[in-house]
Amino acid sequence: MSEFSLDLDEDQIQLQKWLHDFAENVIRPAAHEWDEREETPWPIIQEAANIGLYSFDFVANAFMDKSGLLMPIAAEELAWGDAGIALAILGSTLGLAGIAGNGTPEQLMEWGPQCFGTPEKPQLAAFAVSEPDAGSDVSSLRTKAVYDEAKDEWVLNGTKTWITNGGIADIHVVVASVDSDLGSRGQASFIVPPGTPGISQGQKFQKMGIRASHTAEVVLDDCRVPGHCLLGGKDKLDLAKEGKRSGGQAAMKTFEGSRPTVGAQALGIARAAYEYSLEYAKERKAFGRAIIENQAIAFKLADMKTRIDASRLLVWRASWMGANGKEFTSGEGSMSKLYAGETAVYVTEEAIQILGGYGYVRDYPVERWHRDSKIFTIFEGTSEIQRLIISRAISGVHIK
Numbered sequence: 001m002s003e004f005s006l007d008l009d010e011d012q013i014q015l016q017k018w019l020h021d022f023a024e025n026v027i028r029p030a031a032h033e034w035d036e037r038e039e040t041p042w043p044i045i046q047e048a049a050n051i052g053l054y055s056f057d058f059v060a061n062a063f064m065d066k067s068g069l070l071m072p073i074a075a076e077e078l079a080w081g082d083a084g085i086a087l088a089i090l091g092s093t094l095g096l097a098g099i100a101g102n103g104t105p106e107q108l109m110e111w112g113p114q115c116f117g118t119p120e121k122p123q124l125a126a127f128a129v130s131e132p133d134a135g136s137d138v139s140s141l142r143t144k145a146v147y148d149e150a151k152d153e154w155v156l157n158g159t160k161t162w163i164t165n166g167g168i169a170d171i172h173v174v175v176a177s178v179d180s181d182l183g184s185r186g187q188a189s190f191i192v193p194p195g196t197p198g199i200s201q202g203q204k205f206q207k208m209g210i211r212a213s214h215t216a217e218v219v220l221d222d223c224r225v226p227g228h229c230l231l232g233g234k235d236k237l238d239l240a241k242e243g244k245r246s247g248g249q250a251a252m253k254t255f256e257g258s259r260p261t262v263g264a265q266a267l268g269i270a271r272a273a274y275e276y277s278l279e280y281a282k283e284r285k286a287f288g289r290a291i292i293e294n295q296a297i298a299f300k301l302a303d304m305k306t307r308i309d310a311s312r313l314l315v316w317r318a319s320w321m322g323a324n325g326k327e328f329t330s331g332e333g334s335m336s337k338l339y340a341g342e343t344a345v346y347v348t349e350e351a352i353q354i355l356g357g358y359g360y361v362r363d364y365p366v367e368r369w370h371r372d373s374k375i376f377t378i379f380e381g382t383s384e385i386q387r388l389i390i391s392r393a394i395s396g397v398h399i400k
């Protein structure tokens with residue numbers, strides 16, 4: 001039995017420093033520009049690819065790390081730099097997670113590296129589940145996949161919405177209904193390879209925050225993909241349909257694993273806002289003294305820091321459990337994302353309050369951090385859906 005410790009080891013400390021340097025020197029200085037431009041920050045993705053950060057190998061190593069901490073450390077540091085740019089870098093990981101969670105090892109090796117491309121030609125991936133009439137209610141997806149036996153092809157039709165990297169990705173992982181009578185059990189995930197006809201970008205959304213991350217509709221119009229693009233293969237699909245395996249809950253499986261990483265991104269924003277407002281409170285004078293000398297301000301910072309540290313402990317626990325095959329018996333993955341997401345909204349709002357008028361204007365980063373934080377109570381399962389998962393897990397009751 002190894003001794004309990006929350007100390008990072010030498011390798012983890014080195015990695016954290018490497019990521020922090022990139023966040024501080026490359027991401028943070030570019031944050032304002034890409035927020036204003038509302039475009040994918042290709043030069044930053046290119047720099048991340050050049051140093052091996054934006055790569056299949058980096059993410060695969062992080063996924064295989066038995067401590068489970070590499071991915072949350074990476075996500076926290078990158079989002080500390082800027083959450084929109086962090087998502088532009090990490091968005092492809094969701095596509096990869098969709099492949100890893102549902103595909104065979106052969107499919108993972110074939111398509112995984114293509115989610116990132118090479119430093120010479122970086123590529124993007126997307127994971128497309130949500131639809132205009134099916135966000136939280138993933139069981140009611142309308143996008144259909146029909147098998148054309150004669151050609152051994154799947155034909156995809158439907159509209160996906162709110163998709164990170166949607167329409168600009170090289171690899172789209174699309175969740176579609178193969179048998180709508182079976183709800184989520186009748187769903188499967190498909191790879192849409194680069195250059196496939198019949199897939200296109202619909203509306204690109206203008207957002208409140210994380211504006212360096214591209215979010216758009218994806219339209220599938222008789223989009224034909226080869227038979228081997230069905231993730232997990234037909235056997236898995238048949239077993240799922242017979243109810244012998246829960247392979248049909250393709251989207252849920254992916255989200256379960258990725259939630260602590262999403263929580264870690266929220267944590268990165270919260271930490272950025274906390275550090276900034278702590279320094280500000282020590283500098284800013286009102287009534288002849290630093291504003292931090294007032295309990296009203298100092299106690300805010302005490303609460304902010306406490307909730308940030310609690311979030312990190314929840315995120316690390318869930319990541320460690322996931323990496324060691326421990327079942328989330330109380331919705332621990334959801335807890336981490338729920339608490340870190342709500343903490344990011346709370347901390348960034350308090351940071352605005354501490355900065356006063358300076359917190360409210362775009363010359364300072366705090367208002368951007370608040371705008372960026374809000375998505376973390378919405379995507380990858382809203383806060384309400386996380387509470388549903390946790391309350392069902394702890395009670396065994398099908399809470400509605």
Ligand SMILES: Cc1cc2nc3c(=O)[nH]c(=O)nc-3n(C[C@H](O)[C@H](O)[C@H](O)COP(=O)(O)OP(=O)(O)OC[C@H]3O[C@@H](n4cnc5c(N)ncnc54)[C@H](O)[C@@H]3O)c2cc1C
Binds near residue numbers: 375382385
């Ligand atoms: C910027 C951005 C990026 C995104 N990226 C992706 C992506 O890459 N891939 C992807 O597939 N999706 C993506 N999404 C979609 C996201 O996951 C959904 O928006 C989210 O799941 C909520 O779905 P909805 O918007 O349809 O809201 P709805 O499901 O309509 O929910 C509306 C409200 O009702 C509440 N609600 C719904 N059902 C219940 C219930 N049973 N009990 C209590 N409350 C309930 C919700 O919590 C919410 O407050 C993204 C969204 C955004 C905004």
